[in-house]
Amino acid sequence: MQQEVIIAGFGGQGVLFAGRLLAYTAMEVGKAVTWIPSYGPEMRGGTANCTVVISDEEIGSPFVKNPTAVIAMNKPSLDKFEQLVAPGGVLVVNSSMIDRPVERTDIHVVSLPANEIAEALGSSRSVNMVVVGALLGNLDLLPMEAVEKALEAHTPERHKRFLKGNVEALHKGAEHRVAEKV
Amino acid sequence: MTKELIKGNTAVAEAALRAGLEAYFGYPITPQTELLEHLSARMPELGRAFVQAESELGAINMVYGAACTGKRVMTSSSSPGVSLMMEGLSYIAGTEVPMVLVDVVRGGPGLGNIAPAQGDYNQIVHGGGHGDYRLIVLAPASVQEAVDLTALAFDLAEKYRTITTIMMDGSIGQMMEPAELPPFQPLKEEIPAWAVRGAKDGEKRVLTSINLDPPTQEVMNLRLMTTWQKIEANEVRWKGYHLDDAEYVVVGFGTAGRIALSAVRAAREQGIKVGLLRPITLAPFPAEILDELTEKVKAFLVVEMNTGQMLEDVRLAVRGRKPVEFFGRMGGVVPFPDEVLTEIRRLATEPQTTAGHPRDRWLARLTETIG
Amino acid sequence: MTLTDVPAKVVYSRPDSLECRGTHYCPGCTHGIAHRLVAEVLDEMGIVEDTIGVASVGCSVFAYNYFNVDFVEAAHGRAPAMATGIKRVYPDHIVFTYQGDGDLASIGMGEIVGAASRGEKITVIFINNANYGMTGGQMAPTTLPGQKTTSSPTGRDVARQGYPIQTAELLSTLEGAAYVVRRSLHNNREVRRAKQAIRTAFEVQKAGLGFSLVELLSTCPTNWGMTPVEAREWVEERMLPFYPLGDYKISSAVAEWMK
Numbered sequence: 001m002q003q004e005v006i007i008a009g010f011g012g013q014g015v016l017f018a019g020r021l022l023a024y025t026a027m028e029v030g031k032a033v034t035w036i037p038s039y040g041p042e043m044r045g046g047t048a049n050c051t052v053v054i055s056d057e058e059i060g061s062p063f064v065k066n067p068t069a070v071i072a073m074n075k076p077s078l079d080k081f082e083q084l085v086a087p088g089g090v091l092v093v094n095s096s097m098i099d100r101p102v103e104r105t106d107i108h109v110v111s112l113p114a115n116e117i118a119e120a121l122g123s124s125r126s127v128n129m130v131v132v133g134a135l136l137g138n139l140d141l142l143p144m145e146a147v148e149k150a151l152e153a154h155t156p157e158r159h160k161r162f163l164k165g166n167v168e169a170l171h172k173g174a175e176h177r178v179a180e181k182v
Numbered sequence: 183m184t185k186e187l188i189k190g191n192t193a194v195a196e197a198a199l200r201a202g203l204e205a206y207f208g209y210p211i212t213p214q215t216e217l218l219e220h221l222s223a224r225m226p227e228l229g230r231a232f233v234q235a236e237s238e239l240g241a242i243n244m245v246y247g248a249a250c251t252g253k254r255v256m257t258s259s260s261s262p263g264v265s266l267m268m269e270g271l272s273y274i275a276g277t278e279v280p281m282v283l284v285d286v287v288r289g290g291p292g293l294g295n296i297a298p299a300q301g302d303y304n305q306i307v308h309g310g311g312h313g314d315y316r317l318i319v320l321a322p323a324s325v326q327e328a329v330d331l332t333a334l335a336f337d338l339a340e341k342y343r344t345i346t347t348i349m350m351d352g353s354i355g356q357m358m359e360p361a362e363l364p365p366f367q368p369l370k371e372e373i374p375a376w377a378v379r380g381a382k383d384g385e386k387r388v389l390t391s392i393n394l395d396p397p398t399q400e401v402m403n404l405r406l407m408t409t410w411q412k413i414e415a416n417e418v419r420w421k422g423y424h425l426d427d428a429e430y431v432v433v434g435f436g437t438a439g440r441i442a443l444s445a446v447r448a449a450r451e452q453g454i455k456v457g458l459l460r461p462i463t464l465a466p467f468p469a470e471i472l473d474e475l476t477e478k479v480k481a482f483l484v485v486e487m488n489t490g491q492m493l494e495d496v497r498l499a500v501r502g503r504k505p506v507e508f509f510g511r512m513g514g515v516v517p518f519p520d521e522v523l524t525e526i527r528r529l530a531t532e533p534q535t536t537a538g539h540p541r542d543r544w545l546a547r548l549t550e551t552i553g
Numbered sequence: 554m555t556l557t558d559v560p561a562k563v564v565y566s567r568p569d570s571l572e573c574r575g576t577h578y579c580p581g582c583t584h585g586i587a588h589r590l591v592a593e594v595l596d597e598m599g600i601v602e603d604t605i606g607v608a609s610v611g612c613s614v615f616a617y618n619y620f621n622v623d624f625v626e627a628a629h630g631r632a633p634a635m636a637t638g639i640k641r642v643y644p645d646h647i648v649f650t651y652q653g654d655g656d657l658a659s660i661g662m663g664e665i666v667g668a669a670s671r672g673e674k675i676t677v678i679f680i681n682n683a684n685y686g687m688t689g690g691q692m693a694p695t696t697l698p699g700q701k702t703t704s705s706p707t708g709r710d711v712a713r714q715g716y717p718i719q720t721a722e723l724l725s726t727l728e729g730a731a732y733v734v735r736r737s738l739h740n741n742r743e744v745r746r747a748k749q750a751i752r753t754a755f756e757v758q759k760a761g762l763g764f765s766l767v768e769l770l771s772t773c774p775t776n777w778g779m780t781p782v783e784a785r786e787w788v789e790e791r792m793l794p795f796y797p798l799g800d801y802k803i804s805s806a807v808a809e810w811m812k
Contacts, residue, residue, distance in 0.1 A: 020187070020358065027187050027360040035187070035358040039213060039296070060444030062357055062437075065518040205642050231641035235634065236667030243631035243664065247607070247638025250625045255638070273628045378623035378639070380646055382602045388617045390608075390626035 009073025133173025272311030289514025297514025581781025630661025731763030
């Protein structure tokens with residue numbers, strides 16, 4: 001069993017850390033995992049993305065053309081990745097930053113205003129956790145408890161004050177269920 | 183030991199440290215820089231030598247000096263930087279002092295780009311520097327393998343008094359995977375007899391690559407070649423996947439190899455009996471297993487992130503007995519598994535030939551794709 | 554009293570750290586003097602067993618044949634980098650390079666500036682003879698304006714070929730350089746001064762005070778097409794005005810130590 005997630009957005013939206021959180025969790029529940037960022041000039045302020053592959057066996061390609069899930073945190077990311085989501089897969093859309101509807105009808109679309117949700121929690125930096133939560137609520141990827149545990153373990157000391165808000169953001173995001181988990 | 187999620191570049195740096203690296207000299211270049219950055223913090227912490235050199239020329243010649251002391255020394259760079267190091271590598275080969283080079287290959291030629299590529303296969307495996315020398319080339323396909331091969335690289339370099347290169351590409355350098363790092367090895371205490379250390383015992387040592395007298399140089403060349411024969415006999419490494427009943431075999435190294443693995447699995451699901459041979463040592467090249475497979479299988483597909491450089495080594499091993507086809511992407515473009523799958527399906531369903539050159543057929547197909 | 558009545562006394566002999574062998578340098582060349590001065594200093598300081606030399610590419614490519622110390626041979630221009638590698642592994646050893654002007658000031662300018670700016674605790678013996686000696690007398694970065702060489706047959710034309718590099722002056726601007734001086738080997742008085750400078754340069758390294766370099770104006774009678782005596786006169790008349798002798802950099806730490 002293998003699943004692939006691409007998380008994309010502006011630099012500074014916490015895209016790479018969101019991916020790493022999934023990777024840490026996957027490792028800690030004993031799965032094989034790869035995390036690979038887009039690297040290069042685009043990481044200085046433009047769009048950033050990372051690909052996370054989670055599998056029960058040795059992973060072949062860390063690059064995926066048609067991932068089972070995409071998180072699009074801004075419009076350029078939606079434009080780039082919408083057509084690439086595998087049929088039947090999950091597309092999480094941060095509607096706070098995206099003013100157009102999703103065109104695909106053969107995938108599960110989870111659209112939520114992640115920025116407003118995070119701000120309502122008093123935790124505007126937790127946008128990335130809201131969308132990760134939304135993914136976890138709609139895709140049978142990793143157990144939420146394990147993600148919480150990994151989040152705590154990999155939040156550096158200087159950021160510990162954000163931990164509570166981040167955990168709340170994960171749960172709040174997960175409440176946005178579109179249907180049965182894929 | 184527990185696993186940790188670690189970036190390839192950082193993992194190699196830490197693995198080298200744990201293997202007893204005593205001196206590192208380097209110069210920043212993407213996509214290798216995390217390796218230098220990690221050691222810039224860790225080496226001084228442990229009281230070991232770290233210098234960010236004025237250039238790759240400076241770095242490789244600092245390595246040359248430190249290698250002459252017989253200590254474990256290393257440098258790392260990426261394609262354009264390694265080109266600058268070629269002079270020093272030739273001198274180091276000519277002086278027969280051990281060192282480890284990590285080359286995190288990127289797209290080229292020229293300044294190219296910083297995306298993952300394998301276009302430096304010929305430069306590293308078949309030469310680069312001037313003169314008649316060879317070096318051991320290890321090609322990891324995962325972070326764990328990169329860690330494991332790092333310690334091996336030092337052992338091999340010392341055993342044969344040679345350069346060992348770990349050739350990765352930008353994606354292995356930048357990728358995070360769980361890996362188990364080895365325990366710390368104690369630093370080497372024994373200084374090899376040939377190493378300079380000050381003529382304390384009244385016996386002076388001179389390390390040089392100059393041999394003005396051609397017959398003396400020829401003896402030296404012969405010694406290098408004899409050593410290389412031992413390396414060829416003892417140090418070939420590769421990994422096979424689904425080879426037992428394979429009718430078709432994909433050959434790919436490093437990242438191209440693991441991408442091909444995804445394609446091989448997908449092809450198996452479609453009922454195609456295909457396996458994967460992933461060379462781990464590019465030099466010495468696993469020619470023997472290819473020779474054996476040639477007897478058993480119907481055809482080969484070589485997959486690389488270049489225009490078919492290892493392809494020629496595969497063709498030499500297969501020697502026209504079975505069809506060899508090729509698929510590659512270039513310039514920092516990484517193939518997706520489905521592209522390789524298409525090629526495997528073509529191999530299994532269309533008539534194959536040993537005539538002509540696979541590169542020509544690939545180019546004809548590729549220009550349809552990328553024009 | 555006849556001469557035989559004076560008891561014999563050895564007043565001059567080969568330094569222990571010089572090997573007993575014939576030289577490959579040309580008659581009248583001052584490389585031999587420079588070698589001897591370095592060897593005398595190594596003997597006097599008692600550091601022969603702790604010293605590792607780095608030979609360069611040029612006439613002194615075989616310097617390692619003459620010294621009784623461990624030696625490595627660098628690629629053209631890269632001796633300071635190689636010395637850096639050794640010194641960083643053996644910080645308590647004495648590491649020196651012996652480089653000519655083509656090696657140091659042309660192809661190796663990056664490495665020497667890098668080493669000096671890092672304050673690398675090595676000693677550089679820099680031979681400036683205003684041409685490429687080993688390859689047969691081509692124009693060097695130190696060739697004087699108007700000087701004829703095999704690759705500036707009508708004389709160095711600064712409009713086309715630029716100006717010579719004044720190495721000691723250039724390196725003296727670097728904070729990492731602790732002791733940078735220029736001396737000459739063209740007469741006995743200057744040879745004695747050169748030796749004092751070489752001694753100081755090695756002492757600076759031994760005391761861990763930083764990068765030290767002694768530039769030595771040298772003769773190249775063969776390629777200059779002169780007798781040894783004419784060559785010495787040429788150094789005095791032509792080179793000294795362009796390359797004034799002197800102390801170009803004495804860091805405050807070195808000045809303090811010299812007291």
